Amino acid sequence: MATAEVIPLTLPPLPEGWNAEKDFKILGTLSNATQRNIEPVGPHFLAHARRKRHRRTFSEDER
Amino acid sequence: MSEGPAVNAAEWFAIGISFGNSNSSIAYTGPDGKAEVIANEEGDRQIPSILSYVDGEEFHGTQAKLQLIRNPRDTVAYFRDYLGKDYTSIDPTPCHQSAHPQQSDSAVAFSIHDANDEGPSSITVSEITTRHLRRLKQSASDFLGKAVNAAVITVPTNSSAAQRGALISSAKRAGIEVLQLVHEPVAELMAYDARPETVVVDKLVVVADLGGTRSDASVIASRGGMYTILATAHDYELGGANLDQIIIDHFAKEFMKKHQIDPRENERGLAKLKLEGEATKKALSLGTNATLNIESLTNGIDFSSTINRTRYELLAGKVFSQFTNLIEQAVKKAGLDVLDINEVCGLSQAVHCYTRKTHESQVILSGGSSHTPKLASRLQSIFPVTTKILAPSTFPTALNPSDLAARGAAIQASLIQEFDKEDIEQSIHPMVTVTPHLSNAIGVRLLSPSVLGESSPDFQPLIDVETALPARRVTQYRVSNTGGDVLVRVCEGVREIKTIKPIPKPKEDTNGGETDADSELESDEEEEEIRQIVWNESRPIAEIALKDVKSGSKVEVVVNINSDLGLQVTARAIGSRGGVRFAVDAPNVTSDGSI
Ligand SMILES: Nc1ncnc2c1ncn2[C@@H]1O[C@H](COP(=O)(O)OP(=O)(O)OP(=O)(O)O)[C@@H](O)[C@H]1O
Numbered sequence: 054m055a056t057a058e059v060i061p062l063t064l065p066p067l068p069e070g071w072n073a074e075k076d077f078k079i080l081g082t083l084s085n086a087t088q089r090n091i092e093p094v095g096p097h098f099l100a101h102a103r104r105k106r107h108r109r110t111f112s113e114d115e116r
Numbered sequence: 117m118s119e120g121p122a123v124n125a126a127e128w129f130a131i132g133i134s135f136g137n138s139n140s141s142i143a144y145t146g147p148d149g150k151a152e153v154i155a156n157e158e159g160d161r162q163i164p165s166i167l168s169y170v171d172g173e174e175f176h177g178t179q180a181k182l183q184l185i186r187n188p189r190d191t192v193a194y195f196r197d198y199l200g201k202d203y204t205s206i207d208p209t210p211c212h213q214s215a216h217p218q219q220s221d222s223a224v225a226f227s228i229h230d231a232n233d234e235g236p237s238s239i240t241v242s243e244i245t246t247r248h249l250r251r252l253k254q255s256a257s258d259f260l261g262k263a264v265n266a267a268v269i270t271v272p273t274n275s276s277a278a279q280r281g282a283l284i285s286s287a288k289r290a291g292i293e294v295l296q297l298v299h300e301p302v303a304e305l306m307a308y309d310a311r312p313e314t315v316v317v318d319k320l321v322v323v324a325d326l327g328g329t330r331s332d333a334s335v336i337a338s339r340g341g342m343y344t345i346l347a348t349a350h351d352y353e354l355g356g357a358n359l360d361q362i363i364i365d366h367f368a369k370e371f372m373k374k375h376q377i378d379p380r381e382n383e384r385g386l387a388k389l390k391l392e393g394e395a396t397k398k399a400l401s402l403g404t405n406a407t408l409n410i411e412s413l414t415n416g417i418d419f420s421s422t423i424n425r426t427r428y429e430l431l432a433g434k435v436f437s438q439f440t441n442l443i444e445q446a447v448k449k450a451g452l453d454v455l456d457i458n459e460v461c462g463l464s465q466a467v468h469c470y471t472r473k474t475h476e477s478q479v480i481l482s483g484g485s486s487h488t489p490k491l492a493s494r495l496q497s498i499f500p501v502t503t504k505i506l507a508p509s510t511f512p513t514a515l516n517p518s519d520l521a522a523r524g525a526a527i528q529a530s531l532i533q534e535f536d537k538e539d540i541e542q543s544i545h546p547m548v549t550v551t552p553h554l555s556n557a558i559g560v561r562l563l564s565p566s567v568l569g570e571s572s573p574d575f576q577p578l579i580d581v582e583t584a585l586p587a588r589r590v591t592q593y594r595v596s597n598t599g600g601d602v603l604v605r606v607c608e609g610v611r612e613i614k615t616i617k618p619i620p621k622p623k624e625d626t627n628g629g630e631t632d633a634d635s636e637l638e639s640d641e642e643e644e645e646i647r648q649i650v651w652n653e654s655r656p657i658a659e660i661a662l663k664d665v666k667s668g669s670k671v672e673v674v675v676n677i678n679s680d681l682g683l684q685v686t687a688r689a690i691g692s693r694g695g696v697r698f699a700v701d702a703p704n705v706t707s708d709g710s711i
């Protein structure tokens with residue numbers, strides 16, 4: 054899924070007085086994940102299995 | 117899987133097989149990548165899973181099904197769900213009008229005359245399955261002109277390890293190496309997704325497999341082309357046989373009115389009614405009326421009569437409700453609402469609810485009973501209007517619901533047949549398949565257009581809940597006409613179902629709480645509430661400022677989430693250099709060890 058999805062909606066303006074050193078603020082971490090079984094079928098799964106078994110990332114996989 | 121075919125990979129020539137209690141299908145995916153269901157020598161693509169023995173000769177498929185009238189005791193039918201099961205745990209009901217299941221050690225067997233000049237022999241369900249699969253293999257080999265030696269076979273989502281093992285062994289004895297067993301609803305979804313026009317989008321799919329003796333419904337999250345089953349529901353007493361019964365009873369009553377004899381009390385009469393009634397039912401899926409013709413139904417009396425679709429649908433109303441209930445039950449078990457099986461409506465305040473084009477939802481109707489038009493139209497009325505109901509009567513380019521499972525299996529077979537068996541087994545191991553999935557959607561805050569011309573901030577998902585990790589998504593957003601500094605606020609969000617109550621009308625006399633539960637009409641006396649999905653921010657993750665963005669340009673946000681829930685975000689105005697890039701650490705491992 055490397056192609057961008059275009060959402061025709063507008064980002065809000067930066068609030069008055071917003072300030073951060075490198076223009077970003079980290080506010081929290083993600084919630085815990087759920088362990089689930091993905092179905093071992095289809096071309097996308099095979100790519101996932103290949104990455105997982107060879108411990109590769111998406112970008113390495115694209116090369 | 118490894119980089120290429122392993123050195124000593126066996127030479128597999130593999131097909132896809134769907135093996136149902138009622139029917140089986142075989143399919144093949146050629147080098148052109150197209151999956152085709154293969155007709156057997158009789159021209160059938162839905163091959164009845166039935167074997168019959170007459171004077172030592174084996175009949176299979178439709179020929180065997182016809183023997184249910186003349187020769188029911190030496191005809192074995194509806195046996196799939198007995199394979200790998202303990203005799204004490206089976207339901208023998210579907211076999212009332214064919215060879216009865218018997219106990220053999222702890223397994224199931226049938227006592228049949230399968231050879232000439234001999235008494236009956238006890239044939240185990242494993243052996244029956246082997247014979248059935250051998251016939252399917254032969255038909256496929258004859259059609260393809262090359263000996264088939266391997267297959268991907270579909271199984272119900274809830275089949276046990278013992279059932280799977282027994283199927284693999286039975287296939288092996290038939291000369292078929294099972295490369296992989298795949299879940300029926302997943303194969304059925306894959307049959308649709310493998311079409312060339314399909315684009316990979318994140319979607320929620322309900323697969324309703326409405327068969328002959330059982331029906332199963334599943335809710336599947338499809339994320340980046342990978343499938344996760346969220347919930348399933350099963351009904352072992354619901355299928356096309358219940359609809360056949362409606363037809364049988366209708367015609368039997370008509371016959372009784374004329375002749376004062378109940379044809380259902382005569383074994384052969386009932387078998388004829390069942391066979392011909394099923395054909396009449398199928399004809400009603402296409403035409404508005406259908407005729408039943410039976411020679412010598414009972415006591416030598418011929419019978420001919422017609423039924424129209426409206427009448428049939430009225431009689432079958434309750435059975436149709438059982439099918440739709442099963443599907444609604446699966447949606448509920450997944451913790452979802454029918455509204456979730458819809459294009460994702462992101463913006464609550466928006467009057468024109470914006471739907472993400474790349475996100476869609478489908479209800480796939482599979483299995484023979486899914487040809488029934490009324491079932492598809494009932495579902496269309498339960499789910500939001502925008503939900504695609506993929507059935508012949510509601511979706512012009514729907515695939516044949518009877519073909520889906522075999523097609524999906526054939527697609528998988530073509531994907532893996534070049535690999536080593538060991539390689540395949542490693543890839544389907546839980547080490548590879550058990551994966552962390554997002555428990556909340558991740559999105560950004562956006563301005564929602566409002567009728568009043570004012571804008572209010574709102575959450576819009578960017579990565580859906582239940583996405584398998586690692587995951588990466590790229591999204592572009594608009595910048596206001598004035599341009600300037602914009603905020604990208606990344607957060608988790610949860611969806612809520614908001615009910616808007618209509619203004620109550622003054623009630624007229626109520627009939628003391630009595631309801632006509634049997635009413636066939638689905639008239640909803642209650643005032644219609646409007647229910648809709650609303651997204652709310654539930655947990656802020658980060659904020660990014662993008663300064664001096666040109667008016668009318670776009671901002672691209674790339675989110676990458678690792679398996680440990682660490683997150684990298686990049687935001688930049690398209691066309692500009694640089695942008696903001698940062699990483700959010702993985703959360704601490706909790707005490708129970710889950711991440
Ligand atoms: N055109 C049609 N219209 C209505 N019903 C049909 C049509 N074609 C097939 N059926 C019904 O579909 C049922 C068989 O469905 P299917 O082949 O999917 O079953 P199966 O999965 O093999 O069986 P089971 O549910 O017993 O395991 C039968 O009841 C048959 O009458």
Ligand SMILES: [Mg+2]
Nearest residue numbers: 136325327483
């Ligand atoms: Mg089935």
